[in-house]
Amino acid sequence: MARKEFISLMEENGLILERLLARIHQYPSQTIGYSRQQLMVLVDLSVSGRAKLKEIAHHQCMPTPNLCIMFRKLEAEGLVARTVDEEDRRNTWYSVTAKGRKVANQFRESVFDMIESFCNGLTSDEEKKLTKCFGDINTILKRVEEQNA
Numbered sequence: 786m787a788r789k790e791f792i793s794l795m796e797e798n799g800l801i802l803e804r805l806l807a808r809i810h811q812y813p814s815q816t817i818g819y820s821r822q823q824l825m826v827l828v829d830l831s832v833s834g835r836a837k838l839k840e841i842a843h844h845q846c847m848p849t850p851n852l853c854i855m856f857r858k859l860e861a862e863g864l865v866a867r868t869v870d871e872e873d874r875r876n877t878w879y880s881v882t883a884k885g886r887k888v889a890n891q892f893r894e895s896v897f898d899m900i901e902s903f904c905n906g907l908t909s910d911e912e913k914k915l916t917k918c919f920g921d922i923n924t925i926l927k928r929v930e931e932q933n934a
Contacts, residue, residue: 809899817892823855824892827864827881831889835880864888
């Protein structure tokens with residue numbers, strides 16, 4: 786019974802977070818001029834560093850051909866750079882450029898501001914509880930993600 790309750794709560798929380806994040810990400814992406822998906826890829830590369838196309842596609846849960854099309858656009862705008870792997874020329878590394886990092890940071894700041902405005906009605910106690918819960922959840926979910934990578 787506890788397992789079913791856990792799964793049900795996880796699903797419900799996931800759906801609530803998805804709806805909140807969609808609302809939070811919608812406004813900044815419109816004002817910055819890139820799609821939410823493009824911005825998420827830029828943020829991901831900005832935070833994690835260079836990566837291969839397959840790794841990014843897996844992490845973003847996105848088909849490789851779609852990501853390839855997106856990268857052509859981002860590269861044309863000067864937001865990402867492609868580098869052929871000198872050790873294995875079949876591999877290409879993607880990284881965010883200085884311009885791309887600036888756009889990613891602008892998006893992250895906008896998202897931070899939106900989250901802050903969403904949470905203005907929380908009491909100090911509620912904020913502390915959520916912070917602890919999210920910290921615990923992040924630790925556990927990272928382990929689950931690693932086990933299922």
